[in-house]
Amino acid sequence: MPTNEELQKQLIQDLLVESNEGLDRFDREMLALEKGQATPDTPNIIFRVIHTIKGTAGCLGLSKIESVAHVGENLLSLLREGKVTVTPPLISTLLAYADALRAMLSSLRDEGNEGSEDYSALLKQLQDLQAASSATSTETIPAPQAAAPVAAPAALPQGWGLFDDEPAPATPAATPVLSEAVAPAPVIERAPVVAPVTAHAPTGTPATSHPPGEGGARATSAADTAIRVNVEQLDKLMNLVGELVLARNQIVQHSALIQDNSLIAASQRLNIITTELQESVMKTRMQPIGNVWAKFPRIVRDVAGELGKKVQLVMEGNETELDRTIIEAIKDPLTHIIRNAIDHGIETPEVRRGGGKPDEGLLILRAFHEGGQVNIEIMDDGRGINISRVKEKALQRALITADQSARMSDREAFNLIFLPGFSTAEKVTNLSGRGVGMDVVKTNIEKIGGSVDLLSEANAGTTIKIKIPLTLAIIPALIVTSGRERFAIPQVSLLELVRLEAEQARKGIEKLYGAPVYRLRGQLLPLVYLNKELELGGASSTGGAVDEAVNIVVLQADGRQFGMVVDEINDTEEIVVKPLGKQLKGLACFAGATIMGDGRVALILDVVGLAQHAQVIREVRDRSMTEKHKGDARASERQTLLLFDVGEGAQMAIPLSMVARLEEFPRSQIERSGAHEVVQYRGQILPLVRVSDYVRTVAETSASGTDLMQVVVYSEQGRSIGLVVGSINDIVEEAVTVKRDSAHDGILGSAVIQNRVTDLLDVAAVIRSADPSFYSSSRTPVGLAA
Amino acid sequence: MNDSKQFCTFFIDGLFFGVEVLKVQEVIRYQQMTAVPLASRTIEGLINLRGQIVTAIDLRRRLDLPPRGEEQLPMNVVVRSDDGAVSLLVDEIGDVVEIHDDVRERPPETLRGVARELVTGVYKLKERLLLILDTEKTVNLAA
Numbered sequence: 001m002p003t004n005e006e007l008q009k010q011l012i013q014d015l016l017v018e019s020n021e022g023l024d025r026f027d028r029e030m031l032a033l034e035k036g037q038a039t040p041d042t043p044n045i046i047f048r049v050i051h052t053i054k055g056t057a058g059c060l061g062l063s064k065i066e067s068v069a070h071v072g073e074n075l076l077s078l079l080r081e082g083k084v085t086v087t088p089p090l091i092s093t094l095l096a097y098a099d100a101l102r103a104m105l106s107s108l109r110d111e112g113n114e115g116s117e118d119y120s121a122l123l124k125q126l127q128d129l130q131a132a133s134s135a136t137s138t139e140t141i142p143a144p145q146a147a148a149p150v151a152a153p154a155a156l157p158q159g160w161g162l163f164d165d166e167p168a169p170a171t172p173a174a175t176p177v178l179s180e181a182v183a184p185a186p187v188i189e190r191a192p193v194v195a196p197v198t199a200h201a202p203t204g205t206p207a208t209s210h211p212p213g214e215g216g217a218r219a220t221s222a223a224d225t226a227i228r229v230n231v232e233q234l235d236k237l238m239n240l241v242g243e244l245v246l247a248r249n250q251i252v253q254h255s256a257l258i259q260d261n262s263l264i265a266a267s268q269r270l271n272i273i274t275t276e277l278q279e280s281v282m283k284t285r286m287q288p289i290g291n292v293w294a295k296f297p298r299i300v301r302d303v304a305g306e307l308g309k310k311v312q313l314v315m316e317g318n319e320t321e322l323d324r325t326i327i328e329a330i331k332d333p334l335t336h337i338i339r340n341a342i343d344h345g346i347e348t349p350e351v352r353r354g355g356g357k358p359d360e361g362l363l364i365l366r367a368f369h370e371g372g373q374v375n376i377e378i379m380d381d382g383r384g385i386n387i388s389r390v391k392e393k394a395l396q397r398a399l400i401t402a403d404q405s406a407r408m409s410d411r412e413a414f415n416l417i418f419l420p421g422f423s424t425a426e427k428v429t430n431l432s433g434r435g436v437g438m439d440v441v442k443t444n445i446e447k448i449g450g451s452v453d454l455l456s457e458a459n460a461g462t463t464i465k466i467k468i469p470l471t472l473a474i475i476p477a478l479i480v481t482s483g484r485e486r487f488a489i490p491q492v493s494l495l496e497l498v499r500l501e502a503e504q505a506r507k508g509i510e511k512l513y514g515a516p517v518y519r520l521r522g523q524l525l526p527l528v529y530l531n532k533e534l535e536l537g538g539a540s541s542t543g544g545a546v547d548e549a550v551n552i553v554v555l556q557a558d559g560r561q562f563g564m565v566v567d568e569i570n571d572t573e574e575i576v577v578k579p580l581g582k583q584l585k586g587l588a589c590f591a592g593a594t595i596m597g598d599g600r601v602a603l604i605l606d607v608v609g610l611a612q613h614a615q616v617i618r619e620v621r622d623r624s625m626t627e628k629h630k631g632d633a634r635a636s637e638r639q640t641l642l643l644f645d646v647g648e649g650a651q652m653a654i655p656l657s658m659v660a661r662l663e664e665f666p667r668s669q670i671e672r673s674g675a676h677e678v679v680q681y682r683g684q685i686l687p688l689v690r691v692s693d694y695v696r697t698v699a700e701t702s703a704s705g706t707d708l709m710q711v712v713v714y715s716e717q718g719r720s721i722g723l724v725v726g727s728i729n730d731i732v733e734e735a736v737t738v739k740r741d742s743a744h745d746g747i748l749g750s751a752v753i754q755n756r757v758t759d760l761l762d763v764a765a766v767i768r769s770a771d772p773s774f775y776s777s778s779r780t781p782v783g784l785a786a
Numbered sequence: 787m788n789d790s791k792q793f794c795t796f797f798i799d800g801l802f803f804g805v806e807v808l809k810v811q812e813v814i815r816y817q818q819m820t821a822v823p824l825a826s827r828t829i830e831g832l833i834n835l836r837g838q839i840v841t842a843i844d845l846r847r848r849l850d851l852p853p854r855g856e857e858q859l860p861m862n863v864v865v866r867s868d869d870g871a872v873s874l875l876v877d878e879i880g881d882v883v884e885i886h887d888d889v890r891e892r893p894p895e896t897l898r899g900v901a902r903e904l905v906t907g908v909y910k911l912k913e914r915l916l917l918i919l920d921t922e923k924t925v926n927l928a929a
Contacts (some may be wrong), residue, residue, distance in 0.1 A: 243837045485821065534823035580832075581841040583870045583927050586822055593832055593839045601820040601832040601839055 008060070016109050017054045017228075022049040023098050023105075027298045032100075033303075034091045043080040043632040050076055053101060064114040065104050071123045072097045074132045084129070091303075093125050095298070145198070189485050214485075231324065234285055241274075241281045241473060242576040248274040249573065249597035278474065278574075282323070286531045289367045289376070292320030292331050296338060300363060303342045306372070310349055311342055317367035322374050322470055329448045330376070330468065333441040337464055338363065345382030345462050355459060357381065364559055369470075373492070376466040385456040405682075414454045418442040443517070446608070449492065477575045477604065479596070480553060480569035483536025488575050488594055488601040489553060493607035495561065497569060498552040505550040510757050512750055518552060519561055522752055525554065525563045528614040534589065557611035564610075573597075577604060589613050640733045642712065643753065645726040646692045650757045653751075655733060658713040663722070664708045676771070679722065686713065689770040690724045691761065694746045714763060721767055721774060789887040791882050795880030795916060796863060798844040799851040802914050805874075807882055809834075809865050811920045816859040817842075825929055830875055833862065840864060848924060850900050865921045872925040885916070893917075 026049045032038045033046070047498045054069035072094065100119050107115030125385040248270055255267035265757040271661030330499050344773045346352075346361030354360060392407045400408070417438045442452050450468035469475070469492060477488040478497075498510050498520065509516050509527065516527040530536070552563040575594040586589070596602050640656040669679050670688070677688040687712065711722040736751050746769070748760040767774050794813070805872030819842060830844040842862065846854055854860060860875035875918035889910045897905060901917075906926050907914040 246837060344844055483823075485823070578839045580839070581872060582924065583829055583843070583872070584822060584825055584839050587822070589824060590822070593820075595834050595837060595839065599834055600818055601834050603822065603832075604822065 007403070010110065011056075011060055015053075015060060015062075015528055016105055018056070019053045019105055020102065022052060022633050023102055024294050025049055026098050027095065028294065030091055031301055033086055034088065043076070043082075047073070047076045047080045059411040062108070062114055065101065065108075068097075068100060068104065068119055068123065071126050072101075075126050078130060090129055093129060094120070095302075095702075099124060134783065142769065171761075186526055192560045223290075229284075234281075234324075237281055238285060242279050244274055245278060245474065245576055246595050248596075250599060253597040282474070285324050286321040287324050287327050288318060288322045289327065289374070290323060292327055293318060293333065293365060296335075296365065298341065299335060299338060299436060303339055304346075304361075307343060308340060308348055309346055311346055311363050312360045313363050313365070315365045320369060320374060322468070326374075326448055326468055326470075330450075330466070333444045333466075334376070334378070336438075336441050338365075341378060341380040341382065341462065343465075344364055345380040345384075351383075355383075372468050373409050373467050375470055376468070377463060378466075379461060379463045381461040384460055384462055385417070385454075385457040387460065390414070390416050390422050407654060409453075414456055417454070418452065450491070474574055476572060477551065477594075478572050479570040479602065480530070480551075480566040481570060482530040482566045484532070484567075485595065486570065487530070487537060487566075488573075488602050489555070489564075489603045490591070490604065490609065491572065493555050493557060495554040495556050498554060498563070499569075500550045500552065502548050505548075509550065512757065512759070517750075517757065519752060519755075519757070520554065520563070522755075523561075524752060525552075525561060525749065525756065526616055527552065527563045527565055528610070528616060529565045531567070533610060533614050555611070557608045557616065562611060562612065562614070562616040575604070639736055640729055640731060641736065641753065643729040643758065644710070644712070645729060651729065651735075651753070651756045652691070652725075652761045653753060653758045654712070654761045654763055658714055659712055661713040662728060663711045663713055665711055666707050667709055667721075668707070668711075681713070681720070681722070684720065686711075686720055686725050687771060688722045689766060691766060692724075692726070694766045694769055714767070716774075719774065721771065723763070723766070736760070791887070792882055792884045793916065793918065794863065794882050796861070796876040797850065797878040798845050798876050800850075802880065802916050803876070803919055804880075804883070804909070804916050805863070805865060805919050805921050811864045811866050811871055813879055814862045814864065817862060828927055830860075833873060835864065835871065835873075838871065840871050840873050842875055843925060844875045844925070845924075846875075846877075848874075848900070848923075849904065850925075865925070867922060869925070869927045874921075874924065878928060881909075883916075885911070893927050 004312050026046055026759055027051075029038070029042050029046050033042055048342070049070055051071045054066055054073055055065075057065035057069060069373075075084065079086075084090065100117070104114045107113065198571055225281055245702050251267050252271055255263045296315070297313055300311050326656055342361070343414045346363065347355070347357075349359040352361065358503055360380045364377070366375075366377045366379070368375055387410055390413050391400070391408065394400045394413075395402060395405055399416065406518045418441075419439060443470065445452050445466055448468060453465045453467075454462065455465070456462040476491040478491060478494055480487055480489060498518070500518075509518050511517075516529075518525045518527055549783060551566050551569050553566055553569065554561060554563050573596075577592045578594060580587075580590060581593050589606055590609070591604045592608035593601050593603050641653040642656050642659055642662075643653050646652055646694075663681070670677050671679065673685060673687070677690075678685050679688060680686070710725050710728050712725060712728075714721050714723060731751060734753055736753070746762050746766045750759050752758070789855075792807040794807045794810045795802060795804040799804070814835075817833040817835075818905050819833055821831045822829055828843055828847045830842045833840050833842055844854075844860070846852065854877065858877065860877060862873040862877070863869050863876055864873045891908050893902065893905045893908055893912065904919050905917045906920045907918045909918065
C-alpha cells in the first residue's frame, strides 16, 4: 500500500502527463478553429481539456493552476455556447493562456510548486474578452480571485485527504469544484492520454472527424488495450535484450563447435526467440514521428505571426515510426529548420504577390521509410537560397577564399550554410540568425548517424533532406579483421565488398603518386589501408608489394566512396552499440564498441571519422574539393584530348585545343640557350620543356632508346614552347570526369580514359615553373588555368 | 566514531598504493583486452566486464613508472568514476586496510611529476608508506 505522499506524487505525475498532452491538443484545435477547419466538436474538446486540468488541479490542491484555468474556462464555455466570435486576438490570448498553464505545470514538475509567475495581465485580457462578449449576455460570470494565488506546497497535503477511497481522481466530474457545465463523458479525456503508447497515436486532428458519442466508445476500448509504461522501464528492457543478444551470439557460436543435436536445436530456438523478442522490444520504443510534429503547427503560427508572414503547414507521413531516442534527438534540429524556413525562406505576402505566388507560403514536412532509414524532408516554396549572398557571407566570415568562391559549384555553395559560424540573416531576428544554426543542426543529425542534404532553387524554394537510422541501439554490422584485431563496420555505410586475388591485385591496384587507387567499374576508388590508418602494423598489406589476395570494403562517407583494405572479411552480425569511455571520446575513428560472440570487445569504426582521418574527405572544403567540382562542371562537355606517355606506364592528357603541332626532333638537334634546351624550329628558337622533370614521375622518357624526341608544340600570344613527352598515344574525344584530385603541381586531376588512369596535365603550371617569363613578358594569357 | 578510512591497496613497481574502498567496484584477475588503436598509450585496452565495456588504464604508464615485464599479468582494480566504471591495471593486489587519519600526511613537497597531481595523501604505516590516489583524477587522462 503506497503512502499518501507517494500517491500524491503519482497523481501529480499523471496530471502533468495528461495536461501536457491535453494542452498540445488544445493548441491544435485552436489552430483548426482559427483556420476555420473546426468541427462542431472542436469547442467541446478545447473546453474539456481545460476543464479536466482545472478539475484535477483542484483535487490535488494546486490552487494557482486551478484558478488560472478557471478564468479561461469561463471564456471557453462562452465559446462553446457560440457567444464569442473567433478572432485572431482571441486565439492568441488563448494560446498564451495555454502557455501559462504549461509554465506552471513545468514548474510543478521541476521545482515541486506552481511557480511565482504573475499572470494577472493575461487573466485581465481573458476577462476583457469575456466581458466584451458577455456584454450582451445576461449570465456574466464574476471574475475569480485569480490574482491571489494560494501558496501551493502548503495546500498539497490537505488536498489529498479527499480521496482516501478513490484512487483515480482523474475523473473530474466527481469533484465538487465544478458547478457549471458538467463535462460530458469524462472517459474521453483519457483517450489521448493512452493513445501515444499504442503505436499509432491520433496526431492530426484526432477525434474531430468522429461524431460526438462515437469518440467515447473508441476511447474506452483504447484504455482497455493500452497501458502507460515508464520510458526508463523500456530502456532497461532494451538493455537486457541487448545483453541477451550477446549471450545468444555466444551460445550459437559454441553450439556449432559441440556436435550435440539437442543443444543445436535448443540454440536455434533460442536464436529465433531472441530475434523476435528483440524486434518486439524495439517496437515498443517506436513512436510515430507525428509526436514530434504535433507542436509544429503552433510554432509555425507563432513564428509566421511574428514575422508578418502567412504560412500553410502540410504534414505527410505522421505515422512514420522511429526509435524514441532518435525522436528526441531530431526534435530540436527540426524545429530549427522550420524556423529557418519561415524566417529566411518564405517571403512576406507582398513580396510573394509581386513574384506571382499565392500570399500564403507553403511548408511541407514529409517523412517516410526507405531502405531501413527514415527520410524527412522539409520543403518550402520561398525565395530559395541566394547563392551569391551565401558566398559573399562566407567570404566575409573568411570561411572560404575568393578563389574558392569563384570556382564553387551551386551545391557546394548551399552546403556552406552548414559551416560553423555562418548565418545569412541580414539582421539578427529573434528567431534565427545568431550564427548558431545549421551547423548545429548538421552536427546533431550526424551524431545519430544521419545525414543532411540541401537543395534550393532561386524563387522556387528550398528542400532539406534528412536521413536518419531507425534505431541506434542494435545495428547490423560487418565484422572485419585487420592487424589481428576485429572491427565492426556499420552496414549503413557499406556499399559492396570486392576481393582481388593476388594476380588481379597486382594489376588492378594502381598508384597515383603513392596513393593507391582501384578501378571499380571504370570509377576510380581511392584505397585506404585500415592497418595503416590505425597504425596497427604487423600485417603485410601496407600498400607496398601486394602478393596476396586483397579484400576491399567499399564504403560511403559524406557522399564520397572509398575502398578500405582489410586483412579478412568475417561476417555480418547484429551488434549492440556501447559507448566508449570519456578517455576515448577524442578518437574520431571509432563510433563505439561492442561485445562479440566470443565475449571479446571489438571496436566499431566510425566511417566518416575514418575517412576524415585518411583524408578521403576533408572537414574543411579546401582547394581540392573545389577543383573536383570544377571537373564535374566540365564533365558534360566532350573534349578532344591528346593522350601521351611521360614515363613508365603513366598516361597523361592535355586538351587538343592547346596543341599547336606535334613534332619529332632528333636528339642531336638540341642546342642550349642559357639554362634552357632549345631547338631551331621554323626559323625560330623553340624552348623545350621536359614534362617528366615537372610532374615527378618514375622514370625519364621511355623513348630514350630511339633518337627521336616527341614534342608537343604549344603556342600562346605568338610565342611557342615545346613539351617533350615520351610517346604520343592517341587522340580521343571524351567527356572527362575528373575522378581524383591531385595535390601535385602540374596535375589538374586524374580520370579514366580508354580504361587507363590518366593524369590531366596542367600545361600552364608546367610552363610557368619551367619559364616564369613565358606568360609575364607578353600580355596576360586568357583562360588557361581555368 | 573515529576518523578512519578503508582503502583497497595494491602494488605498482614496488610502490604501495591505495584507493578508497568505496570507490572500488570490484577486483578481477587479468582479462583479455582489445587494444584501441590511435589511443593514448596509457590506455591498455577495453575489457568485457559482464557485458559492460570498461576502459583499462595502465597505472604504470599513468604514473610514469617503468613498463611491466612481459610475463607479468596485471590485475584489474575496477573503480567507479563519474563516467562509469574504469579499470586500473596494477601489478599485485594488497589487502583492504583500515587506517586512522592520525597517520595521514599531505604528500611531501618533493614529490614531483604526475604523482604530485594524483597522490592526495600519504599514510605512514609501520612497515611502509601508503600512497593514496585520487581516482577521479587518475581516470581523467586530460588532467
